[in-house]
C-alpha cells in the first residue's frame with residue numbers, strides 16, 4: 001500500500017466512525033421522547049388502576065371482593081359478579097367490565113360513560129361525572145387487564161324470581 005492509499009483508507013475509516021457516532025447520538029436523542037412517552041403511558045395506567053380502586057368498581061364488579069376485603073388478585077378484577085342485587089327495580093348483575101371495554105374505542109368509552117344511566121345499584125351519577133382524562137385512564141387500565149370471563153347474567157324485571165345467589169336491598173323503616 002502506498003502512502004496516499006493508506007491515508008485514504010484511514011480517512012474513510014475516520015469518516016465512517018464519525019458518521020456512526022453522529023447516528024448513535026441521533027438515536028439516543030430520538031429514544032428520549034420514546035422513553036418519556038412510555039413513562040407517561042405507564043403513569044396513565046397507574047392512574048386508571050387508582051381510579052378503579054378508589055371509584056370502588058371492584059366492590060360490585062369483582063366477585064368476592066367485599067368479603068375478602070379487597071384481597072383479590074388484579075387478574076380477577078372486574079370480571080362481573082354472579083351475586084344479583086335484588087330490589088324494587090328487579091335483579092341486576094354487575095357486568096364484566098373486562099368484556100365491556102372490548103366493545104369500545106377509548107373515544108366511545110368516554111361518550112358511553114358520560115351518557116350512562118344504569119339501574120341500581122350502579123352509581124352512574126358519579127361515574128358519569130368522572131373527568132374525561134380519568135375515564136381514559138380507566139379505559140386503558142381495564143383494557144390492559146385483557147378480556148376474560150363470561151358476560152354477567154341478564155337483568156330480571158321486578159316480577160321475576162332470581163335464582164341464588166342474590167342480595168336483597170330492601171328499605172326497612
Ligand code: HEC
Pocket residue numbers: 051052055056057058059060061085092093094095096097100116118119120121122123127155
Ligand atoms: C354498588 C355497586 C356498583 C359499583 C360500586 C359500581 N358498579 Fe357498575 N354496575 C353495577 C350494576 C349492578 C350494574 C348493572 C346495572 C344494570 O343492569 O342496569 C352496573 C353496570 C355498569 C356499567 C354498564 C354495563 C356495562 O358493562 O356496559 C358500567 C359501564 C359500569 N357499571 C362501570 C362501573 C365502573 C367503571 C365502576 C367504578 C367507577 C362501577 N361500575 C362501580 C354495580 C356497581
